[in-house]
Structure formats: structure tokens, C-alpha cells
Amino acid sequence: MVRRELESHVALQPDPSAALKAEQHDLEDQCSGWKQSLGNRDLSAIVRHSIEGELERAMTRIQQIEAEQAARLAGTQQRQQVLDPQEISERLQRLATMLNEGNASAMNLMLSHHIDTIWCDDTGHVVIRTCKLGALAGDLTLFITDSSCPPGSASGAAAAKFCAKPRRRARLDIKGAIDDDEAEIEANEFAVNTDRFAGLGPEWFAEDHFDVPETLSWAEANAQAVAEFRLKNHASMEVTAKHFGKTVPTIRAALKYAKEKFGIDAYGKSVSRPNLPNWSRTNAQAVAEFMSRPDVTMKMAVAHFERTEPTIRKAMAFAKIATAQADAPKQDDDAADSRSDAA
Structure with a gap:
């Protein structure tokens, strides 16, 4: 994608190199003739002044042509560097190295070269917008097609209603994480710029959607x-x-x-x-047997079982109910026998 994009940019721009070289050659020839003319001591002041003006303008134009040619050469070298897989690999390795280290500021800085924005809403939905050209952070001007396009405008994120205008961040102290001081300054300046990806087309971005899981107690x-x-x-x-x-x-x-x-x-x-454990129900029979002894009092039962009087009385009630339930089948059998004899 990068190669096709750069080639298309070059194809759309005319190459004036040949015309500039020809113009420069003609100007240099003219300058040579004007310098010879200025060497004539008998040259009138008016003509001398006119030739000096022409010579100055020609030399200024030659400097402009040389600057344009140097800029074009630098642009060509920059494009070649952008397309160098070794250079890209080294930059990505730098990101991996910083993520493995304990310098949080350096991690933040390098991630800012790759992450454009992070949106999140009150439902727990998160959208991370990543720039595919993060490894080329210093060369993004080669890919800007619409400088008026604000960053993030190409995204259709559902959380857009929660967006706020980001403020410029302070420079990060990465404590020598990048060996080259000049490269460190450039990386820092790029990271703190909130419009660092402005002008790039939507094809250079990817969005990942996440939903924060609800934490249950x-x-x-x-x-x-x-x-x-x-x-x-x-x-x-x-x-x-x-x-x-x-x-x-x-x-x-x-x-x-x-x-x-x-x-x-x-x-x-x-x-x-x-x-549920119930002492009165469990010990009802034992209490009944103890209370059936002669000369046994409630006070003696309380001392013997180490329970309160209401608990002892409840046990006696359970024992009475159990006895009644046991006698009921016997009475029913006696009544049945009496009815049989009468018949």
C-alpha cells in the first residue's frame, strides 16, 4: 500500500528535472558572458548597472533551481528510506523493546506513534483507532491527501457523541530511552501533537472494538x-x-x-x-423417663440435664405427643375388633 501510494504521488507530479537543468545551463552561460562584459573597463555605467542587475537575478534563479533539485533529491531519498524494510523493522523493534521495558513514559510515547484515538462510552464500549503508518511517524507528510481533514473524522465510531476536543499533552520524560537526542525530541514533538494524523485518508486507519466485561461480585x-x-x-x-x-x-x-x-x-x-438441632425434641424420651421416677422435681430435672425449665417442659410436651401418636394406632385396632365382634 505504501509503495503504490508513493508511486501514485510521483506519477501525478510532473518531473521538471530536465527543464530545470536546461534552464540552469542557459543561465550559467549567460552569467559567464555577463562576467566577461563586466571586465571591460570602458563599459558605460548604465550598461554596467543593467548587466549587474541581470547577473544578480540569474544567480538568484540558479540558487532556486539548485534548491529545488536538492529538495527533489531529498524527497526521492526519503521515499526510498520509507520503502526500506530494514528501516521499518528497526522502528517496530524499537516499539517492541520499549513495551518490554519498565519505562511507562517511553511506552506511552511510542504507542502515540501508532494509536490515533481511543473512544469509550458509559456502556463499556471501547474503540481503538490505530494508524497503519505508525512506524513512519516522521514521514507522514508523504501520505497527506487532504490537509483540511481533521483527525478522527473518517471514523464512524458509535462513541463519537462522547468525544471531546483533546488538549495538547506535555512532553514526556523518557529518560534516554532513545539514544539519539535529536530523534528523541522529534518523537516527543510528534507524540504530543493532537493533530499528528490529520490529513491522512481512512485507508490508513484500523478500528478495533471492545466491550469491557461486567465485573460481578x-x-x-x-x-x-x-x-x-x-x-x-x-x-x-x-x-x-x-x-x-x-x-x-x-x-x-x-x-x-x-x-x-x-x-x-x-x-x-x-x-x-x-x-435445625432441637434439644427438646431429641431428648424428649429421656426427659419423660427421668420425670416418671418417684420424688423427682422440675428443679432436679433442670440440674440433671443442665437445661432451663422451659426447655424441660417443651421436651415433656414432645414426649406426650409422641406417646399419643403411638397409642392412636392401638386404639384404632381395638375399635376395629369391637366392631367385628358386634357384627
Whole structure:
């Protein structure tokens, strides 16, 4: 692309080298004759003054022609340098070297030679616009086709509504990252120029689009797993927290998120109630047997089981319910036998 672009520029520009050389040769011949004429002592003042004027104008024109030829030669050499793969490789290697080092300012400077702009919006969408000619940062004038084209105008980035006019940045202290002081100054001046890529056509740019992933908290990321574990195991908050290695507040947050996001309601004590330890229910039979002994008082039971009186009474109630449930089938069987005898 670079070669075709440069060749097209050269083809569009006429080559006046032959005409300039011929003009310069004629002027030099005229200057030679005028110098001989000025050597004539008998030359009148009017003629001498006229010849001196012509000679001065001719010599000025010769200097202009030489400057034009030198500029054209420099342009040709510049184009040859731009097309030199070794030169491009060295510049890209310089970028790679700086990116591998710990000088953040040098990294910033070199990336500025390749990255035109970065757009980002409040939805997390990011667009990075990169110039393909970053390795030719000092020779971009060869590729400018429309100097009135502002940088970034060729982009159709969706984040354009968030664009602001960039301000000129301060020069970066890269602490000798570039050995040549003059090259360091030129690289720095290019990097801080906000219009450094102005005038380049859209074919020299590439856009990469990214979406910043939403960062979820642990509770949000594991909400469904926490809720399903608690429902399946009827686990308490403490047991669930121990299983996942988190605190109880974190587990509560995960269960709340699971209910809001997935509609899984695993919140509340009712989920873990079947597994809740109940001393009164577990020890009801032992309490009943102890209380059935002669001369046993409630105070003695409290001291024996090391529980409060309400807990002992609750255990006795559970024992009474269990006895009633056990006697119910027997009564039903006796009633059935009586009905059979009557029949």
C-alpha cells in the first residue's frame, strides 16, 4: 500500500528535472558572458548597472533551481528510506523493546506513534483507532491527501457523541530511552501533537472494538449455586457459609440476588428448619423417663440435664405427643375388633 501510494504521488507530479537543468545551463552561460562584459573597463555605467542587475537575478534563479533539485533529491531519498524494510523493522523493534521495558513514559510515547484515538462510552464500549503508518511517524507528510481533514473524522465510531476536543499533552520524560537526542525530541514533538494524523485518508486507519466485561461480585457470580445448595441440603446460613468459604452476610447477599435474578427463593429460616438441632425434641424420651421416677422435681430435672425449665417442659410436651401418636394406632385396632365382634 505504501509503495503504490508513493508511486501514485510521483506519477501525478510532473518531473521538471530536465527543464530545470536546461534552464540552469542557459543561465550559467549567460552569467559567464555577463562576467566577461563586466571586465571591460570602458563599459558605460548604465550598461554596467543593467548587466549587474541581470547577473544578480540569474544567480538568484540558479540558487532556486539548485534548491529545488536538492529538495527533489531529498524527497526521492526519503521515499526510498520509507520503502526500506530494514528501516521499518528497526522502528517496530524499537516499539517492541520499549513495551518490554519498565519505562511507562517511553511506552506511552511510542504507542502515540501508532494509536490515533481511543473512544469509550458509559456502556463499556471501547474503540481503538490505530494508524497503519505508525512506524513512519516522521514521514507522514508523504501520505497527506487532504490537509483540511481533521483527525478522527473518517471514523464512524458509535462513541463519537462522547468525544471531546483533546488538549495538547506535555512532553514526556523518557529518560534516554532513545539514544539519539535529536530523534528523541522529534518523537516527543510528534507524540504530543493532537493533530499528528490529520490529513491522512481512512485507508490508513484500523478500528478495533471492545466491550469491557461486567465485573460481578462473588455473591452475584455464585448466587444460583448458593441458592441451590441451600435448598437441596436444607443448610443453615452458617453451614452454607462454611461450605463456600464465605461470611454469612455474603451468603445472604447471594441468596437475595438469586431471588431477584433467577426467581429462586432460598432465603429465610424455613429452608433450614428440618435440619435445625432441637434439644427438646431429641431428648424428649429421656426427659419423660427421668420425670416418671418417684420424688423427682422440675428443679432436679433442670440440674440433671443442665437445661432451663422451659426447655424441660417443651421436651415433656414432645414426649406426650409422641406417646399419643403411638397409642392412636392401638386404639384404632381395638375399635376395629369391637366392631367385628358386634357384627
